Amino acid sequence: xxxxxxxxxAARALGRKDVKYLIGYKKGSYGFRVSPAFIEPKxxxxxxxxxxxxxxxxxxYVMMEEALPSLTEQAKKPSxxxxxxxxxxxxxxxxxxxxxxxxxxxxxxxxxxxxxxxDQRKIEARFPQVTEPxxxxxxxxxxxxxxxxxxxxxxxxxxxxxxxxxxxxxxxxIYDKLIGDKLPTKPFHYDEIKAxxxxxxxxxxxxxxxxxxxxxxxxxxxxxxPLCYSTICSLDSLTPxxxxxxxxxxxxxxxxxxxxxxxxxxxxxxxxxxxxCPMNLPLMKLNRKLAQDAKLLFGYDSGTDPKAxxxxxxxxxxxxxxxxx
Amino acid sequence: xxxxxxxFSGINPLRLQMSWVSASEGKKxxxxxxxxxxxxxxxxxxxxxxxxxx
Numbered sequence: 001x002x003x004x005x006x007x008x009x010a011a012r013a014l015g016r017k018d019v020k021y022l023i024g025y026k027k028g029s030y031g032f033r034v035s036p037a038f039i040e041p042k043x044x045x046x047x048x049x050x051x052x053x054x055x056x057x058x059x060x061y062v063m064m065e066e067a068l069p070s071l072t073e074q075a076k077k078p079s080x081x082x083x084x085x086x087x088x089x090x091x092x093x094x095x096x097x098x099x100x101x102x103x104x105x106x107x108x109x110x111x112x113x114x115x116x117x118x119d120q121r122k123i124e125a126r127f128p129q130v131t132e133p134x135x136x137x138x139x140x141x142x143x144x145x146x147x148x149x150x151x152x153x154x155x156x157x158x159x160x161x162x163x164x165x166x167x168x169x170x171x172x173x174i175y176d177k178l179i180g181d182k183l184p185t186k187p188f189h190y191d192e193i194k195a196x197x198x199x200x201x202x203x204x205x206x207x208x209x210x211x212x213x214x215x216x217x218x219x220x221x222x223x224x225x226p227l228c229y230s231t232i233c234s235l236d237s238l239t240p241x242x243x244x245x246x247x248x249x250x251x252x253x254x255x256x257x258x259x260x261x262x263x264x265x266x267x268x269x270x271x272x273x274x275x276x277c278p279m280n281l282p283l284m285k286l287n288r289k290l291a292q293d294a295k296l297l298f299g300y301d302s303g304t305d306p307k308a309x310x311x312x313x314x315x316x317x318x319x320x321x322x323x324x325x
Numbered sequence: 326x327x328x329x330x331x332x333f334s335g336i337n338p339l340r341l342q343m344s345w346v347s348a349s350e351g352k353k354x355x356x357x358x359x360x361x362x363x364x365x366x367x368x369x370x371x372x373x374x375x376x377x378x379x
Contacts (some may be wrong), residue, residue, distance in 0.1 A: 108340045197333065205335025205373055222333040257330065264326050293326050312326075323328050324343055 089305030111175025
């Protein structure tokens with residue numbers, strides 16, 4: 001994938017009359033950080049980057065956009081947002097379209113074939129205390145890392161985010177323009193979930209109790225999730241108060257169960273929650289468990305088809321009913 | 326799905342049960358409740374994730 005192609009395409013998108021601005025990635029202020037870029041004038045597209053360091057989802061920013069107060073004012077402004085979307089982002093967009101969270105007309109999607117993003121924690125453990133912005137490119141299964149003027153070559157496997165290793169759709173499933181080659185779709189596999197399910201009940205309980213004790217309830221997992229866009233959230237609600245404000249294992253457990261269950265049949269597995277978690281909780285284990293259930297019980301693969309109906313709002317007479325006694 | 330999620334996180338799935346009982350099916354209602362209480366007595370109280378007294 002060439003960065004020039006992306007810049008050209010971004011400039012073309014911004015040249016359109018109906019596009020308001022473009023959301024992409026730009027260089028972060030230090031180390032291996034990458035920032036989201038909001039680009040309005042065409043001349044600024046040179047800021048754009050696309051590298052294995054781009055590991056955040058930009059879809060959240062589409063949902064956070066402030067609407068102008070009146071419809072007439074809204075009609076005067078161009079309405080489209082152009083967005084740079086990788087495979088997982090495109091599936092999040094698909095799910096939003098499915099749920100009618102955002103209309104298709106509002107988006108101009110520049111799809112980018114993604115070969116996986118670097119795990120920030122892994123690279124920072126490997127190259128600690130880097131303050132100068134570093135550059136990373138991918139070549140033949142290796143990352144070429146340019147830090148403080150020195151060039152390092154690291155095998156891709158060592159730095160690739162764990163979830164990217166499990167990614168099934170590296171090519172965007174929905175786009176207006178695709179940059180890069182189409183990559184093959186990988187088969188369905190949830191081996192690590194199966195292995196965890198096979199453990200005895202007490203061991204699983206002990207594992208999660210230990211994990212949920214760590215949670216500090218910063219709500220980052222909810223705030224970063226591209227699919228948690230409700231304006232009224234049961235986790236904030238005071239009447240009725242489903243959760244106490246106190247941080248203890250019991251409340252944390254409820255918090256995570258509610259959060260996970262609200263993503264049942266919706267989570268597209270981008271792993272943003274796990275990425276931002278300051279306490280390194282294995283949140284994707286819960287999410288992937290429900291994704292596996294959705295696939296095995298209902299044959300539903302979230303975010304792959306914008307015309308599909310959201311899983312938990314539909315009923316089929318063939319649905320499994322063994323939970324009813 | 327909630328049931329399997331709870332089971333996954335280490336809660337005995339018998340603690341969450343669901344059944345359809347019509348208002349006219351008094352006998353069935355009694356049977357279902359007796360069944361559930363019997364099962365729950367066997368597995369005993371849930372001591373994990375107890376809410377701390379305030």
